[in-house]
Amino acid sequence: MPKQNLVIFIAGEGGHYEQAKRLLDLLELKNKTNIVFLTDLPNECKMDNIFHEHLGVIRSKQGFSPFGALCYFRKAVVTTLHYCLNYNVSIISTGPGISILPTLISKLFGAKIIHVETWSRFYSRSLTGKLMYIFSNKFYVQNKSLLSLYPKAIYSGRL
């Protein structure tokens, strides 16, 4: 039996999640059963009717958490492998760094990778952006000023 298509959105809390929500709305997908969100968001902030996997928190607002990073690593590997083995996966990422590991694993399984660089960047590249630029099939920027920093990027307008 052929594998079903699955779109994995990866979006951290705050503005990253807001961008993913806006993008999901704009895509106007009628069937949301083939969408999964990987996130580090608290439960109370998550959208209804969309399945979410909580990856853990690598970096709190106060700084890096080694324990959080270990939990994230395990959950990200297990979750991504599960989906890649059972579905035809496409990745849509709005950052931040929690996107990188699931993207790399999915890439090994031939997934299509889309990254939308964060709307808060105008004059410099984010670390996530630098890495996702290498691995993405389509890399969108929301601010035209970033085109000089990411020459192969596609300008998308702002979410």
Next chain:
Amino acid sequence: MRILVTVGTYKFDDLIKKVDEIALKSNQYFTCQIGEGSYKPDNCSSFVFSDRFHEKVNEVDLIITHAGAGTVYSLLERGKNLIVVPCLNRVDNHQLEITNYVVSKKYCLACKDLSVLEETLYKAKDFFAKSKVQYKKHAFFKSSEIIQYIDI
């Protein structure tokens, strides 16, 4: 003037402390949303988060906000008058980039140094009466391309 201060999900106690100092000697009505911060102001009302946040936004004349892009864009889209205060203790300075952008476009005022917040508040009335430019964005137009590409 009714002023709402918001820090989103951040901890930005320095801003709340400064507003508390200003509120002590001001006749303006301040409300602070303090997020994950531990400092609760003595001289104005405060709350951590609220389901009524959108209503509170509608009730005020001016908003002092941290420079989280989601908050800044959402409030500008609603036509609110803002003073953007970047939280420069964050792990990187991306709040500074969006602050510089919105100020360069004259969408709002900014305060990068809390010692001049009171002075910025004095400037606000004049700025929003005369110089403010309405926020306009070039809206996202790549949805069809993405749908076609992921074939869903």
